[in-house]
Amino acid sequence: MSQDCLFCGIVAGDVPGAKVAETETxxxxxxxxxxxxxxxxxxPKRHSTDLRxxxxxxxxxxxxxSQRIAKHVFDAWGADGVNLLNCCGEDAWQTVFHFHMHLIPRYRDKTKDRLRLPFEPGVRGDAELIEDLASSMRSALQEG
Structure with a gap:
């Protein structure tokens, strides 16, 4: 773990995060x-800077x-598709330098799907909705 890494802090439980799932690694x-x-x-729980x-x-x-969770977004949230995205390096939109895979449900209903290319992060989501979605995914993963 890196002491000054946001995601290492989330994994360690030192920084709040809406946990969906956890494995050994x-x-x-x-x-x-x-x-x-x-x-x-x-x-990954073990710190790596990026894909390299x-x-x-x-x-x-x-x-x-990522694949295991992606299989559940269709039934759990009514998604119409899913994107897996990794951003490697600042010029590829990486903003937290701990390797991570974005799993992004896609919806025909554009009130649920704000993603347009190029994707520009920065709009904070509704905290209650985020927690509700995390909870529903935890349930779906336990059932399936």
Whole structure:
């Protein structure tokens, strides 16, 4: 863990976050600047700066957990699609330098889907909605 890394702080429980799922090597939580309702992040627990330095085993675990969660967004939230996105480097929109995979549910209903390319983070989401979505995903993952 890196002492000055926001995501390491979330994984450690030192920084608040709406947890969705946790495995031995990964941690998933809701994005507080969501591109769509249900936008979440999957990170390795072990700190890696970006795609260039993440150990392949950690990358595989993040990908596998991203896929597992993605299978549930259709039924749990009524999503019509899903994007997986990794931003590697500042010029690729990476703003937190701890490897992370964005899992972004997509909706035909554009009141739930604000993502347009190019995606520009910065709009803080509704905290209650974020927690509600985290809770519903936790339930869906336990049932499925």
């Amino acid at each position: 990964t941690y998933a939580f809701m994005d507080i600047q969501p591109g769509s309702d249900g936008h979440l992040l999957v990170v 330095d993440i150990p392949s085993a950690d990358l595989a675990e993040v990908a596998i957990e």
